[in-house]
Amino acid sequence: MFTASHHAAWRHVLSLSRLREGENVIVLGAQAGRNQYKSIAVQVARELGGEPAYLEVENPNRLPKSAIPALRSADLLIDLSHAHDPLIRQLGQDGVRTLTVLEPPEILERMLPQQSDKARVDSAQKCIKAARKMRVTSAAGTDFEVALGELKGNSQYGFADDPGHWDQWPGAFVTTYSNDGSAQGQVVIDEGDILFPQKEYVRSPIKLLIEDGYIKAIEGGVDAKLLKATLESYNNPEVFAVSHLGWGLSRNCRWDALSYYNKQDVEGQDGRGFYGNFLFSTGPNLSGGGSRRAPLHLDIPLMGCSTFLDGVPMVVDGVVIPEDQRV
Structure with missing residues (x-):
């Protein structure tokens, strides 16, 4: 049973998503999923004038x-x-707006998005589009750089308002993809940084040595050994590729x-979007318009990093610098 405040939160986010009277709304669930929001999503969409329908599939990663x-009609x-x-992804290219909602009700309400989140994220995305080099450093030892410009960036701000936009409630961050083979240097995953989808805080530093766009060596203690074993278990070189890169802009x-949560109860948007993080990832680059597929995708938010675009600081020691991106 959802509270009045949670109902109001759904109205707020679907209104930000520009749900208009007469629009077709498909609520997609999985047979093995919790699907806890199917009733409230349909109810609020109908209240706002939409024409909602609930669609449940066996495997959402292989849609029948x-x-x-039905999905194309949305x-x-x-x-x-x-x-x-x-x-x-094809639906987005055809103009369908997609809003993914996974986190528990308390997180959805605490991280309720606002129009100002989009403004800050859009400002960051403009900087990325104009840049041709990103460099990231940290006191822990991270120092690597990539070339930019061949692939497009993505952004999340918590609602799906523009045609073709994919987003997730909640969270606000900006990402881009490096030119293939351009990533060079080292990334140090320090104590307290987070590994997704493992949903684990790192307890001992992990050093990633990167050459020509791929992780070539993993050094450190038990956390490094575990990460190396995970990547090697796929027997696929593409899981070692550098994927999207960006920084967190969520104010909440x-x-x-x-x-504070059991792993199975959360998806991890807090970790991915916390303010001033550097979000490093591995694996595919399809979302940026690339062609690389991989059976594993890691998101690794790092604290205390400095991120520069063409030498201009975006984040310094975990502090967001440009005024139009700051909270």
């Missing part, structure tokens, strides 16, 4: 042909399953949130 006509897709089927994320 029978589901495709103006707004509310995804409660975090589907990774290639059709989701908590770095320590994972310590």
Whole structure:
């Protein structure tokens, strides 16, 4: 049973997502998922004048042909399953707005997005689009750089308002993809940094040595050994590739949130979006318009980093610098 405040939060976010009267809304769930929001999503969409329908599939990562006509008919897709089927990307290219909602109600309310979040994220994205080099350093030892410009960046601010935009409630951060083979240097995952999808805080530093766009060596203690074993278990070189890179801009994320929840109850948007982080990742680059596929994607938010675009500081020691990106 949802509270009045949670109902109001759903109205707020679907209104920010520009749900208009008469629009087709598909709420997508998975048979094995919790789907806890299916009723409230349908209810609020209807209250705002939408024409909602709930669609449940066995495997959201391999959508059945029978589901495709309904999904293609959507103006707004509310995804409660975090589907990774290639059709989701195609729907975006066709103009469908997609809002993914996974986190518990308390997190959704605490991290309620505002229009100002989009303004700050858009400002960061403009900086990325104009840049041709990103360099990242930290006191822990991170020092690496990548070339930019060949692939597009992505952004999240917590609602799906523009045609074709994919987003997730909650969270606010900006990312881009490096030119293939350009990443060079080292990344140090320090104590307190986070590994996703493991949803683990690192207890001992992990040093990643990066050459020509790929992790070539992993050094450190038991955390490094575990990470290396995880990557090697896939027997696929593409899991070692550098994927999206960016920084967190959420004003209401908590770095320590994972310590308060059971792993199975959260998806991890607090960690991915906390203010001033550097978000390093590995694996595919399809979302940026690249062609690299990989069976594993790691998101690794790092604290205390400095991120520069063409020498201009975006974040210094975990502090966001440009005025139009600051809270």
